[in-house]
Amino acid sequence: MKLTIQFIVIPLFAGFFFYSDLEGQELEKIKNDTIVSVDTLTYPIIKTFLGNWQRNFYGKNAPDTLAIVWKHYLGKGETVISRKSGSREWAGAGWTGQPLLVKEKGKLYLIQGAYDHHLKKIEAETGKLIWQYKFDDVIKGTGTLWLNNNPDLPENGIVILQGSRLGTGHFLDAKHVPSYRAISYFSGKELWRMDQKWTHSYSRDVDGSALILNDTAYLGLENSYFTVFDPDHRNGKMLNGMFQPNIIQERKLYTMDDVYNHRNNVVTESSPSLLGNRIYVASGAGHVWGYNLKTKELDWDFYIGSDIDGSAIVTSDSNILVSVEKQYIKGKGGAFKLDPSKEPEDAAIWYFPVEDKEFVGWEGGIIGSVGINDNYIKSEETHLAAFVGIDGYLYVVDHKSIDSTKTVLGPDSTSIYNTPQLMFKYKTGPSISTPIFVDNKLIVAGYWGIHLFEYDKNNKFRLVQKREGTFESTPVVWDYRIYIASRDGYLYCFGLKN
Numbered sequence: 141m142k143l144t145i146q147f148i149v150i151p152l153f154a155g156f157f158f159y160s161d162l163e164g165q166e167l168e169k170i171k172n173d174t175i176v177s178v179d180t181l182t183y184p185i186i187k188t189f190l191g192n193w194q195r196n197f198y199g200k201n202a203p204d205t206l207a208i209v210w211k212h213y214l215g216k217g218e219t220v221i222s223r224k225s226g227s228r229e230w231a232g233a234g235w236t237g238q239p240l241l242v243k244e245k246g247k248l249y250l251i252q253g254a255y256d257h258h259l260k261k262i263e264a265e266t267g268k269l270i271w272q273y274k275f276d277d278v279i280k281g282t283g284t285l286w287l288n289n290n291p292d293l294p295e296n297g298i299v300i301l302q303g304s305r306l307g308t309g310h311f312l313d314a315k316h317v318p319s320y321r322a323i324s325y326f327s328g329k330e331l332w333r334m335d336q337k338w339t340h341s342y343s344r345d346v347d348g349s350a351l352i353l354n355d356t357a358y359l360g361l362e363n364s365y366f367t368v369f370d371p372d373h374r375n376g377k378m379l380n381g382m383f384q385p386n387i388i389q390e391r392k393l394y395t396m397d398d399v400y401n402h403r404n405n406v407v408t409e410s411s412p413s414l415l416g417n418r419i420y421v422a423s424g425a426g427h428v429w430g431y432n433l434k435t436k437e438l439d440w441d442f443y444i445g446s447d448i449d450g451s452a453i454v455t456s457d458s459n460i461l462v463s464v465e466k467q468y469i470k471g472k473g474g475a476f477k478l479d480p481s482k483e484p485e486d487a488a489i490w491y492f493p494v495e496d497k498e499f500v501g502w503e504g505g506i507i508g509s510v511g512i513n514d515n516y517i518k519s520e521e522t523h524l525a526a527f528v529g530i531d532g533y534l535y536v537v538d539h540k541s542i543d544s545t546k547t548v549l550g551p552d553s554t555s556i557y558n559t560p561q562l563m564f565k566y567k568t569g570p571s572i573s574t575p576i577f578v579d580n581k582l583i584v585a586g587y588w589g590i591h592l593f594e595y596d597k598n599n600k601f602r603l604v605q606k607r608e609g610t611f612e613s614t615p616v617v618w619d620y621r622i623y624i625a626s627r628d629g630y631l632y633c634f635g636l637k638n
Contacts, residue, residue, distance in 0.1 A: 184298070185241040185248075186616050189282035189349035190509065190574065193414040194454035197515050199241070199617030202581035203635035206592050206607040209621060211630040212267035215256030218308050219278045227308065230255040230278055233625035235508070235572050236347065236411075237613030238282040241623075242298070242325065250623060251300055251325070252631055253279030259302050259323060264623065267633060271328035276307035277319070281347035282411075282614075285325065286357070286371045298325035301357065301371060303346025306336070310344075316380055317344040320361070322371060331373040332385045339363040340394065342404040348451075349411040351419060356388065358431070360408035360421045366391045366431060366438070391438050394425035402426070402447070402468055410451040410509075413460065415480065420452040420460055428452060428462050430480055442484040444476070444551050445469050450509035450574070453525075455539060459489060461512065461525055464551055466496055466504030471553035473505015475527050477539055477560070491550050491557035492537060494529035499570045502530045508614070512539065513577035522599050524563060526582060528571035534584050534591075536564040536601070564601045566591075574614040585611035585624055590634070607634070 191197030216231035233254045240251040241264070248264035258272040259279060283302035291297045300323045310317050318333035336344040343362035350359040350371075357371045368389040370376075376385045394406035406425035413420050418430040418440060424447045430440025442462075450463035459479050466473035472493035479487050496504035511526045525539040537560040548559045569588025576583050582593040582601070590611055592604045609632075615624035621635035 181246070182242070182244045182298075184285045184287070185243055185618060186238075187240060187285040188351070189236055189238055189284075189411045190451065190453070190614070193351050195411060195413050195451045195509065196453055196455075196512050198511070198576035199578050201619045202578035202583065202617050203620040203622060204604060205636065206590060206605045206622070206634045207637070209633040209635055209637050210267040211632050212262060212269070213629055214252070214254040214260070214625060214631050215258070216629060217254075217256040217278050219255070219305055220308050220311070223311055230627075231629035232627045233631070234280055234612035234627060236282045236349075236574075237280065237625050239616050239623045239625070239631075240283055240285055240300070241616060241618055242285065248618065250631075251283060251285070252625060253281065253283065253302060253304070254625070255279070257304070259283070259300065261325070261328060262631065264618075264621070264633070265638075267631070273323050273328045273330065275304040275319075275321070276309065277305035279304045280345070281409075282349045284350040284352065284357075286352050288355070288372065292374060295324050295326040295329075296331065296373070299323070299331060299371060300325050301350045303348070306344045312342060312344060313338065314344075316382070318382055319344060320346040322373060322385065332376045332383050334369070334384055335380055335382065336361060336363055337365065339365060339392075340396075340399045340404060341406045343407045347409040351412045351414060353414070353433075358412050358419050360393055360410060360412060360423065362407045362409060364393045364406045364408045364423060364425060366393050366408075366421060366429070368436075389436060391431070393421065393423040393427065393429055398425035398427075401445075405447065409449050413452045413454050415454045415458060415460065418480065420480065422448040422450065422452055422462055424448055426468065428460070428478065440480060440484060442478055442487055446473060446505065446551055449507045449572075453510045453512060455512060456514040456519070456523065457540065461510040461539065463506035463508065463510055463527060465502065465507055466530070469551040469553070471549050471551045472496055473529070473551065475506055475510055475525070488550075488557055490542060490560045491548055492535065492559050493548050494533065494535065495531040497529075497531040499530045504530050506530070507572035508574040511575040511577055511582075516577055516579055521597070522563070524577065524599070525560075526575040526577065526584070528568060528573070528575060528584060528586060530570050532567055532570045534564070534566045534568045534575065535562065536582070537562055563599050564595075566593075566601070566603070572612050576615060576617065578617040583615050583617065583622060585613065585615055587611070590615070590624065
């Protein structure tokens with residue numbers, strides 16, 4: 141497809157300009173804010189976990205091969221599990237670990253967090269390291285790129301908001317845990333760090349990716365505070381010996397009953413999603429919350445009761461898809477489709493349970509988020525949703541179609557729900573990664589390797605290629621290349637060589 145570029149020039153100060161642009165249909169789908177200098181086009185392609193504020197865009201032009209183009213050694217680093225369990229050494233990158241993509245001066249760059257404690261800027265064509273910034277611990281989550289259209293310096297025009305684990309020199313009761321930070325995309329320099337409060341949650345890490353509207357950021361932290369803050373360092377201040385951003389509002393994503401029932405596991409690891417006038421965020425306390433942008437309060441609460449790790453995925457019919465882990469519930473884990481325009485008690489459109497199976501501490505259910513093809517098809521085509529259970533199976537369902545032949549029990553093992561039409565099932569092995577659709581391809585990564593599937597207009601799937609490996613991260617695709625980090629220590633580029 142031929143790309144066309146339109147520019148709106150906005151003068152900021154003498155000698156430097158930023159532009160707002162739309163680059164054809166592909167980038168219009170991403171709904172980017174974009175940033176461009178007078179001598180070069182620079183804009184984010186994948187600016188946050190799962191691409192955009194709806195968490196449903198994964199790139200374009202998927203390859204037909206998993207051939208290795210290059211691999212970059214990310215390294216390994218120590219992380220403390222607990223006082224009792226001690227420390228472990230982890231290699232590469234893990235959940236969620238999806239790279240961010242930026243087009244700069246006609247070249248593509250990756251932003252990748254790693255288990256060697258560093259956030260890295262990497263040239264996508266070659267795998268060459270441009271810069272790295274050191275955190276106090278391993279980096280698990282995916283960052284978010286904030287486009288500052290009125291920066292103090294050109295190098296602060298794009299800012300990376302990135303979290304990490306709490307710090308190898310810290311435990312849960314540490315006085316200060318600055319595990320969330322703002323880093324200049326261009327220079328790799330720190331702009332601020334956010335101290336994570338000690339709450340009833342047993343974590344002070346940050347795994348989620350912030351959502352940004354009108355230069356205001358929204359994020360559920362692992363201390364389970366839904367935090368609204370100003371990402372601009374010029375509005376920050378010195379507090380507790382560190383330069384911190386301005387916190388606008390905090391709301392708890394748990395109740396005291398949740399703290400008791402989950403034994404302090406009320407951690408929020410998901411990334412918030414935007415639908416209408418609400419931001420939706422799933423909490424490990426067992427709730428899917430809706431934050432009202434008008435009233436600035438949590439005014440919608442779909443209670444499930446399990447741990448929830450995945451993000452709420454926005455569909456083209458203005459619903460959300462939520463994955464459910466098998467923990468703290470009598471029934472099976474699985475996936476919900478919810479209509480948040482309705483009251484929570486009437487919101488469930490369907491539920492798809494997966495089989496219980498223990499794997500490295502998980503009891504079953506779905507850990508990763510749900511992937512959908514809505515951004516890659518015409519409205520009359522089949523709207524597919526894909527997820528992989530801890531039971532080791534990939535499931536692909538028609539998320540707009542109900543299976544009229546059966547109903548299923550919900551996570552509480554009492555409520556009865558409709559269930560969607562199952563289109564495809566395949567034993568990929570257990571996974572906590574999010575499967576991604578790009579064009580007519582489905583890419584599924586997990587503990588048994590990475591699978592590349594292709595499907596036709598009749599929704600018939602075939603395995604194109606499989607490559608062995610151990611993957612917890614979620615991949616991203618751009619121009620016939622797949623980028624994904626592995627637990628073997630490397631960031632891989634699969635696909636076509638130039």
